Amino acid sequence: MKKILLLFFTFLILTTMAYAETVVFNTKTYKYHKPGCQWANKCTVNCIRIEKKDAIKRGGVPCKVCGG
Numbered sequence: 001m002k003k004i005l006l007l008f009f010t011f012l013i014l015t016t017m018a019y020a021e022t023v024v025f026n027t028k029t030y031k032y033h034k035p036g037c038q039w040a041n042k043c044t045v046n047c048i049r050i051e052k053k054d055a056i057k058r059g060g061v062p063c064k065v066c067g068g
């Protein structure tokens with residue numbers, strides 16, 4: 001029973017973290033990156049920092065290198 005509760009809370013925390021996650025969104029290619037991604041660091045002109053859910057809402061596609 002304890003294990004199930006622990007699993008549940010882990011899931012809850014992970015979900016909350018994913019929801020508020022900030023990504024680097026490329027407004028030209030519509031790709032979004034994790035802030036630590038090498039492509040995110042290279043992208044300085046067209047990229048903005050927004051929440052992951054907003055990037056998806058704008059039609060964003062996760063980066064193939066970092067997974068978004």
Ligand SMILES: [Zn+2]
Binds near residue numbers: 032033037040064068
């Ligand atoms: Zn990336």
